[in-house]
Amino acid sequence: MAKYPRLLWSESKLRDNTRFLNQLFAASVSPIGWTPVSKAVCAHEEIVQVLLAEGAVEIADSRLDNLKRIKSLSGNCRTLLLRLPGLHEVDEVVGYADTSLVSEKVTIAKLSEAAGAAGVFHRIILMVELGDLREGLLPQHVLELGRFILQQKNIDWCGIGTNLTCYGGILPTREKMEQLLDIKDSIARELGHEVSVVSGGNSSSLPLLLRGEMPAGISHLRLGESLLLGRETAKGKLIESMHGDIFTLEAEVIEVQVKGSVPEGERGMDAFGNTPEFEDVGDHTRAILAIGKQDVPIDELEPVNEGIRILGGSSDHMILDVGSSAVQIGDVITFRVNYPVLLQAMTSPYVAKVRTR
Template structure:
């Protein structure tokens, strides 16, 4: 018997998106690779297996727990840790991540010590701050940090990279990508070291490639939302030829009643400490679904039925205006899934994850 709420996903559409991206990158005039990012799916085993069956050689994630899951499915698959390593997890990073994104000197030194103790070499990509104000060293400090890296034992400095749009909303541009390439040249000229990987960002950087504005020499992108939702995230546009509906969220109706639209009585705060406002549309048919803010950001959901409107909810209830639809207890209501919905629904243990 089906369990609800549930997140349905299409294997065939996921494979289509994989193949679209593979074809896009293989058709470039210079060598450029992409790594699928599984953090929005918590490296769900069935989804990882699909990626592996499509020939993926490397998978990226922000959580060591997820990289451990990947390694349990394929010891041969390389893993890339996206979030800067915490000092408390250095031993696990060395064990489960083949490559780390780094910025801090202390962290690099600890990785070196742990890699030496384990008798392995660990690859690092030095992150560069190009304006979004999340992780990375300032461009003027790259050479200084590079000199330190080259002194570390058991560390292979394979690349430089950047992250844009995630915090400050700063867009990737040809100029910012060129800045990375200039840093690569400076590293070779001043330090005598060649970094093979120039990682130009995430799904927001994909638009540069699609528009023909990506400068030759950028050799790597890290793609999650583009793969899973078929979107470039610079402007949030759907990519022609990619599926945006791999995932659908479904929840069960547990009550249908005709009620007023404005609460009655003396009002205080709701369950989340807010004082909500209500539109008075008179008596109408309201349905309650067995899903709430503990499971998904309900304000991000879009009902597939245009006659259904989300009114709000609490931690474990969502309330709908179902208009003239003949909705009954036990019916299933379906929703389009955005990136925040996918991320939270996949993380919630109360939402089933089911292959369609």
Template sequence: MKEIAPRVEIDLRKIKHNAQVLKKLYGEKGIQITGVVKGVGASLEIAKTLIESGITSLADTKIVNLKRMRMAQLNATFMLIRTPALSEIEQVVQFADMSMNTEIEVIRALSAEAVKQHKVHSVILMVEMGDLREGIMPEDVPDFIRQVLPLPGIRMAGLGTNFACFGGIIPTEQKMKEFSDLVKTIQKQFSLLLPYVSGGNSANYQWFKNTKDVGMMNHIRLGESIFLGRETVHGSPIPGLYQDAFCLVAEVIESKWKPSVPFGDRGRNAFGETVSFKDRGMIRRAIVGIGRQDVLVSGLTPVTPVEILGSSSDHIILDAKSSSLRPGDEVRFSLNYGAMLSVMTSPYVYKKYLHASEKDDSSVNRTSA
């Protein structure tokens, strides 16, 4: 019987290997890892694999995902890494052990709810270091902390920052020193010991490898480098890690010789785009049954020797080249982070977990050092 398609094949053995290597690597310089599972839809199978690898803290941006992991009784600390919305405060306190924050109004609401639920909720204040997503401006941090410390039900757990997510700002030696200097100043000024100095994400790898001093940083949030084995500033493979833990498989639903350029009066396509086409003469055009509704097509790279010509909401059109693709054949694709995120959150793409019972095998190919 044919396998379900489209599907994403997820090699849990490779994910576990990547997580263990990174945990050891960062741990050698005193940095603990939180596994960020938002890019994999907070898959319980993957979350359990991270815990088995020794990672004890899991993070997501969506409270519904933290709730699902909490209800599954996973043995981990749960972190909300998007500033909480005022409309979800009750659930944040209920299902997240800690959250990253930038608004005093939100923290006051967390305080009131924590008191109501007889809990202590930990907060990490995010500092703006130039990427211009979330963050308190550095000069405003002391006054902000003065307002946080007296709040009942709130534990000031740390300071964090973010790089290369919105503005593409790189965590350079200078940027990281500025962040560490701020942490030192805050700890001295308020006589605080901050258990979390969260200095970034998968974009920090090159800085981490090259720096002689990680400064005050003792925590990092990793998703892409665990799942895809890459740092995110240049997209370079990390030595010793697998880059192919995820593979998208789609089924051919049509394969015919057709012109390479549409014929007739032409306007915009279904997405409002005006597309140009290269005249290749007659080619074998193959269509696979998946499209933009389910995957970021620009983030796919065919493993099968074909070329992506374009896509609509439910179709990807390929130049089959020398491949004798027929209906029912399968085409395999590697994924970047955006493509992985989209297929993992699509309800229309089947998830197939490989090696669920054997997650350690050094014989599988991975990037060499």
């Protein structure tokens, strides 16, 4: 018997999206590659296996636990740690991440020390701040830190990179990418060091490539949302020829009653400390689903059935106005999934993950 709530994912559509990206990058005029990002699916074993089968030679994630899972599935697949390493975890970083993104001198020194103790070289990509104000070194400080990096015996400084859109919503532009390439050139000119990787961002940078505006020399992108949801994240638009419906969420109806639309009695705060407002539409048919805010951000869900409206919920209940839909106890309601829903549903141990064809 099926277990609910559950997140369904289509293996064939995931393969299609992966192949589309492989072909897109292979057809680029200038050499550029991409790394699948598995953090939104918590490096789910079956999904990682599909990526490996479709030719992934490197997979990126922000959590060491997920990198460990990837390494357990393939000793040959390289791993990229997306979140800057914490000092407490440098020994594990050099053990499970082939490459990490860095921006701090003390972290680089600790990584070199840990790599030396392990008898390995650890690859790093130095992140540069280009306006989004998340991680990254200010451009004017790159050469100074670069001199320090080149003195570290067990560090392989393979690249530079940037992150845009995730925090400040700053869009990748050709000018931003050219700024990154100028930094690459200054490293070669002033320090005599050639970096082989210039990582131009995430799924928000993909439109530059699709429009043929990505400058030659940007050699790498880190793609999660475009791979999994078929969207570029600069404007949130579906990419032509990609699937936006690899994932759907299903939850079971556990109550159907005709009730009023405004709570009655003296009101205080709800379970999350809020004082909600309600629209008075009179008596109507309301259904309760066995899923709640502990599982997914319910306000981000979109019912497939256009006659159903999400009213709200608590930690383990979601309440719907089902209108004239013939909803009964035991029915299963299906929802479209966006990035916040995918991220939380994959993280929740209470949501089953089910592969479909």
